[in-house]
Amino acid sequence: MSASIPQTMLALVAPTGYTAPSGFTVATIPTPTLTPDSVLIRVHASSINPIDLKKASGATKMFEPATFPYPIGIDVSGTIAAVGSAVIAFTPGDAVFTMLPFANHGSAATFALAPAASLARKPAGLSHAAAASLGAVGVTALGALTAVDARIGLRGKTVFVPAGLSGTGSIALQLAKHVFGAAKTITTVSTRKVAQVPQLLGTGTVDVVVDYTTQDIRDVVGRAGVDFIFDTTGGAAGWWSLVRAGGEVVSIATLPSGKAMAKQLPDMPRVARWGLDGVDAYMRCRASRWGVRYEWFTPAPEGVAELLERLAGWVVEGRVRSVVGRTARLGDVEGVKEGCAEVFGGKGGVGKFVIEVVAEGEEGK
Numbered sequence: 556m557s558a559s560i561p562q563t564m565l566a567l568v569a570p571t572g573y574t575a576p577s578g579f580t581v582a583t584i585p586t587p588t589l590t591p592d593s594v595l596i597r598v599h600a601s602s603i604n605p606i607d608l609k610k611a612s613g614a615t616k617m618f619e620p621a622t623f624p625y626p627i628g629i630d631v632s633g634t635i636a637a638v639g640s641a642v643i644a645f646t647p648g649d650a651v652f653t654m655l656p657f658a659n660h661g662s663a664a665t666f667a668l669a670p671a672a673s674l675a676r677k678p679a680g681l682s683h684a685a686a687a688s689l690g691a692v693g694v695t696a697l698g699a700l701t702a703v704d705a706r707i708g709l710r711g712k713t714v715f716v717p718a719g720l721s722g723t724g725s726i727a728l729q730l731a732k733h734v735f736g737a738a739k740t741i742t743t744v745s746t747r748k749v750a751q752v753p754q755l756l757g758t759g760t761v762d763v764v765v766d767y768t769t770q771d772i773r774d775v776v777g778r779a780g781v782d783f784i785f786d787t788t789g790g791a792a793g794w795w796s797l798v799r800a801g802g803e804v805v806s807i808a809t810l811p812s813g814k815a816m817a818k819q820l821p822d823m824p825r826v827a828r829w830g831l832d833g834v835d836a837y838m839r840c841r842a843s844r845w846g847v848r849y850e851w852f853t854p855a856p857e858g859v860a861e862l863l864e865r866l867a868g869w870v871v872e873g874r875v876r877s878v879v880g881r882t883a884r885l886g887d888v889e890g891v892k893e894g895c896a897e898v899f900g901g902k903g904g905v906g907k908f909v910i911e912v913v914a915e916g917e918e919g920k
Contacts, residue, residue, distance in 0.1 A: 560637055562586055566664035567891060568624035573613030576895035581888050582624055587668035591641040594671050599633040599683035599913040601662040604691045608899040618816060618823045626661025629654055630690030632683040642671045650677040652686035654694050656856055663910045675863035678871045682915055685877040688907035693866040696727040698854040699805050700735055703783055707803060710736035712782035717743045717790060719752055719761060720905040724787045725878040732760050733874045743767040755878050800846030810834050811851050878906030885912045
């Protein structure tokens with residue numbers, strides 16, 4: 556470790572065991588150790604995803620037991636503090652952002668360790684908070700829509716993305732309309748958020764906004780009314796009839812397939828894998844009866860940098876907006892816990908909750 560890099564750092568953690576955000580704290584833990592192919596990032600901002608909190612709460616402990624203290628977060632934007640001996644593409648001081656592999660979790664901290672191959676350069680016109688908000692949601696949305704576009708083509712199609720002001724939903728709707736050329740986009744939000752959709756995503760981004768508290772999406776869309784559903788809420792099993800024959804439903808919120816999980820967690824129990832594959836086969840079978848293709852999606856670790864750089868470029872151009880909702884400083888423990896609780900509960904918030912470690916304008920101080 557360089558003499559300029561402290562041996563310890565502050566980090567948001569689940570301290571002693573699985574817990575909801577109310578049990579989180581900001582603690583002093585060892586600074587990650589640099590490896591030849593990695594870089595150490597001095598974190599300026601991190602954003603929180605539901606999966607970060609599910610893992611900390613124990614929701615995935617059957618597949619992936621955690622050790623404690625458990626550092627929170629995989630989305631990060633900052634400047635490089637040090638580079639590994641094999642890294643030649645980056646130098647200290649470069650502004651970068653990324654989605655960390657889960658093995659490197661802990662971006663809500665003063666430092667984060669990232670594989671150099673996963674790094675995207677942060678454009679000067681993009682704030683660290685905005686860049687941090689793009690990580691997992693941007694890679695997930697762009698990765699999923701790119702794959703679907705390659706299979707069925709999204710230009711001129713009708714696309715339904717529920718929870719349009721969620722982190723992933725807000726990005727997916729903008730990409731569908733302004734990048735992939737969907738003719739019609741549909742989303743669902745609660746009553747108080749209806750007017751916020753055009754305010755936050757831009758006028759004309761979403762063609763039909765459904766208030767799910769007063770309307771049933773099935774009544775609004777009708778049978779075979781869409782070509783593609785990007786399921787961000789887990790409702791896929793109730794929506795097969797909405798999709799035209801030959802269309803697709805891709806979900807990020809239903810149970811994963813065992814095969815996909817085994818690629819990420821080679822040591823997962825066989826019984827768990829078989830169980831997940833059984834559920835996945837059932838979902839595929841149900842979809843096929845309607846002439847629809849179903850898939851559970853998670854982004855591959857390869858290609859993260861390219862996806863994020865493309866997305867950041869569209870944000871700078873104004874084709875896509877980053878949606879940052881609540882923010883808090885890392886040192887504001889109660890504010891951080893409240894923001895994480897909002898994400899964990901899945902109701903009330905918009906866009907991404909961002910934790911600021913170095914506030915904009917404080918660089919170099």
